[in-house]
Amino acid sequence: MYSDKVMLHFMDPHNMGEIENPSGVGTVGNPVCGDLMQIMIKVENDVIVDIKFKTFGCGAAIATSSMVTDLAKGKTIEEALKITRNDVAESLEGLPPVKMHCSNLAADALHAAIEDYKAKVKEKTKEAT
Amino acid sequence: MIYFDHSATTPMRREVLDAMMPYFCEKFGNPSSLHAYGLEARRAVEEARETVARAIGAHAAEIIFTSGGTESDNMALRGLLKKGGHIITSAIEHPAILETCKSIEQEGHDVTYVPVNHDGIVNPADVEAAIKDSTVLISIMHANNEIGSIQPISEIGEIANAHDVCLHTDAVQSVGKIPVDVDELAVDMLSISSHKIYGPKGVGCLYVRKGTRLRPLLFGGGHEKGLRSGTENVSGIVGFAEAIKLIIEDFSDNERIKKLRDRLIDAVLSGVGHVRLNGGRERRLPNNANFSISFIEGESLVLSLSAKGIAASTGSACSSKKLEPSHVLLAIGLDPVDAHGSLRLTLGRDNTEDDINYVLEVLPDVVHKLRLMSPLYKCECEDTGYGKPE
Numbered sequence: 072m073y074s075d076k077v078m079l080h081f082m083d084p085h086n087m088g089e090i091e092n093p094s095g096v097g098t099v100g101n102p103v104c105g106d107l108m109q110i111m112i113k114v115e116n117d118v119i120v121d122i123k124f125k126t127f128g129c130g131a132a133i134a135t136s137s138m139v140t141d142l143a144k145g146k147t148i149e150e151a152l153k154i155t156r157n158d159v160a161e162s163l164e165g166l167p168p169v170k171m172h173c174s175n176l177a178a179d180a181l182h183a184a185i186e187d188y189k190a191k192v193k194e195k196t197k198e199a200t
Numbered sequence: 201m202i203y204f205d206h207s208a209t210t211p212m213r214r215e216v217l218d219a220m221m222p223y224f225c226e227k228f229g230n231p232s233s234l235h236a237y238g239l240e241a242r243r244a245v246e247e248a249r250e251t252v253a254r255a256i257g258a259h260a261a262e263i264i265f266t267s268g269g270t271e272s273d274n275m276a277l278r279g280l281l282k283k284g285g286h287i288i289t290s291a292i293e294h295p296a297i298l299e300t301c302k303s304i305e306q307e308g309h310d311v312t313y314v315p316v317n318h319d320g321i322v323n324p325a326d327v328e329a330a331i332k333d334s335t336v337l338i339s340i341m342h343a344n345n346e347i348g349s350i351q352p353i354s355e356i357g358e359i360a361n362a363h364d365v366c367l368h369t370d371a372v373q374s375v376g377k378i379p380v381d382v383d384e385l386a387v388d389m390l391s392i393s394s395h396k397i398y399g400p401k402g403v404g405c406l407y408v409r410k411g412t413r414l415r416p417l418l419f420g421g422g423h424e425k426g427l428r429s430g431t432e433n434v435s436g437i438v439g440f441a442e443a444i445k446l447i448i449e450d451f452s453d454n455e456r457i458k459k460l461r462d463r464l465i466d467a468v469l470s471g472v473g474h475v476r477l478n479g480g481r482e483r484r485l486p487n488n489a490n491f492s493i494s495f496i497e498g499e500s501l502v503l504s505l506s507a508k509g510i511a512a513s514t515g516s517a518c519s520s521k522k523l524e525p526s527h528v529l530l531a532i533g534l535d536p537v538d539a540h541g542s543l544r545l546t547l548g549r550d551n552t553e554d555d556i557n558y559v560l561e562v563l564p565d566v567v568h569k570l571r572l573m574s575p576l577y578k579c580e581c582e583d584t585g586y587g588k589p590e
Contacts, residue, residue: 105540109575125575129499
């Protein structure tokens, strides 16, 4: 039921793990519903220089997490904010219809991590002034 | 590939195929025809009926051939239901019963769902307490398809008799694995599926005790005593009979399977960590093992095992069409997170000691790899309430 690309990312996910002292962390989903994703980013000069994920969830949840890290790595945060759920699904050569909503949360987790980074930057600027 | 999903379906036995083969191209007659072709097919169907009846201690006239377990369950419930009639069933039935009950409820009938205990067993006293004047039928499965829990059907049968209520049991998972005798179980109706006992798919039967009045679901040429119109699936029926004959002959193999299963359960419980057995160890089908493995999700576990050559299944929501975790696991008191992390391994006649060794070799690594990926795994130490270490 999954595309070959989904299975490739599921079996051998890219950028799995955590970052020490991340610039931003985004966590979305709920284990009660069967999916929980955490994305950590390291930002330098507005560019995502490193990104890692950890995911509790089905094959689609893990594959979308892996794919979103590939898509976001090396992008500026403004570019990365433009990555949508659909971009992730399309890059994986499609997801089964039932998985489009429940397990395609990776873009949301990325956006949450960027928002977290922005909030931290704001905090710091406030402290500085 | 090692197959550990015998409660989903079983490989058809070669002897069963051999028995069926003549009934496709040579002995192709319609059992209702009067000529030699017809008689030949009729004889095959009636012999099969005798064989199936003998296997469960019934009379041939009490066997109605159907398309399988789902149809038999539907026929039992809808065939017996009267206007204003009340049905009692359990919270852990197969969807063939539960969804039929929901549809019956929507039509204005009354259904009571009795609960189960932590081991997935119905308390007969709860069934008795649920009986009302309007109760026409009790339908409780003989053994559960997910956790293998065996229900006290004989006791419920006595209660049903005392209150003059019909009792149906779905014996799709129990036939061939534990003794199934319609008189000992004291049931009025009993469903069987062929493909769960190494027979062909698309065939099964409903046992209907003499004197039980049913209405048909399918109308037409009046086949199967008017209860199931439609030309008989002759080759399928012949294969079904051969399969049930063979599984009864090989009944002692269950001892061997149970030993393998017990070794599997002991080794997984001691070797994987943060794992629990779903369902009790007693009153359990000899081939069933069902675990909840903390911090990981069942679909990704089953996909990973499949990549390693092991065919298993899960009660995880992500693997179901409805995206809800297993109603059986929730009914025995699991929280949804543990229900998502369930793994079912169901053994069969083809499994060997080596198969068990291979699972025990592969499973801990696969679990470890997925746990490293899981943000819940570290929660074990931080105690955020997500993880539930034993």
